[in-house]
Amino acid sequence: MKPAAFTYHAPETAAEAAGLLADLGDEAKAIAGGQSLVPMLALRLAVFDHLVDLRRVGGLRGVERRNGDVWIGAGTTQTEVQRSALVAEAVPLLSRATPLIGHFQIRNRGTIGGSIAHADAAAEYPAVALALDARLEALSPRGSRTIPATEFFTGLWSTALEPDELLTGISFPVRGARSGFAVEEFARRSGDFAIAGAAVAVELDADGRVLRCGIGLFGLGSTPRRASAAEAAATGGGADSLSAEEIGRDAIAELDSVPSDLHASADYRRHLGAVMVARAWQRAVKEASDA
Structure with missing residues (x-):
């Protein structure tokens, strides 16, 4: 299929682009690289009367x-x-x-x-x-x-x-010196969207306790999620004494809804999500401890 007809706009400043979006309202959509929007337009999963191309806009790169x-x-x-x-x-x-x-x-x-x-x-x-x-x-x-x-x-x-x-x-x-980071995901093939994944950031204090941490979840709901309860439970604990598996279970337990589709059932996604969090947590803590 091909996209429905649209009017093309190529502003040169961010203010001009924002003005076009304001003037055209819901009939307009901004497009940057187009790697997500263009396939949706081609399949007519999305239709817009106006596309505002941002590639010529100065000040948006760097x-x-x-x-x-x-x-x-x-x-x-x-x-x-x-x-x-x-x-x-x-x-x-x-x-x-x-x-x-x-x-x-x-x-x-x-x-x-x-x-x-x-x-x-x-x-x-x-x-x-x-x-x-x-x-x-x-x-x-x-x-x-x-x-x-x-x-x-x-x-x-x-x-x-x-x-x-x-x-x-x-x-x-920018996090402190004793910080560690890791991202883990499970996808059927390299380059595919993840069935389940986790991005973890951990910062330790001088005594090896978790000063702060962030756990971002993807592929496990209708939106990307942050595992706030699991973060709160881990903060203040000794990095050596915290169980990565328990943190993984806690992170998934707070999800109110996990999708089920032809790629994976909800239960399988929950299992994968807990494993991805645990693996990412272990790697992030090791990096922070070794810093």
Whole structure:
């Protein structure tokens, strides 16, 4: 199939793009790399009268330090994220998750902002954003605002972005020296969406206790999820005494609904999810302990 007819717009500034989204309303959709949207348009799972292409918009690409965080422009491609020495050094969880996204052709065109704004529950970047307490920057004709990742994902393929808002960048806090990070996922083939996965960040204090941690879950619900109860239970505990398997079970136990489809039953997904959390937790704690 081919997409339904649409009017194409190519703004050159973020303000112009946000203005188009405001003027055109629900009939318009922003498109960056198009790796998620174009297949949906081709299958007519989504239809829009207007597409606002963001590729020419200045200021939406780049990786830099800002106020102690690492800021990444929403239009930065996943390949650029993967190759960034700054990301590898300061936000290693994001760097390690990137090779798991599709194939290199997809990463060459797909953008970090497009992945997060698309809010696919089985995608890696949204779960990483949750685990790292990322902050999402949005621009509209009314001004700019910052949305915590924990408030950003609201439902199936839906976010807290208003119809006239454009995601312009993502800020990732840099963790302390005694930190460890890991991402684990189960997929039938390399490059497929994960059936279940977990992104884990752990920071230890001088006594080896968990100072703070983040556990992002993907493939286990209609939205990416954060295992807040499991995090709270682990925080303050000694890294050597905490059971990774118990943390995995706790993380999955707080999920109110797990999907069942032709790829996996809900029970199988729960089992896989607990295993992925446990494996990621073990790797992250080891890295933090060895730092």
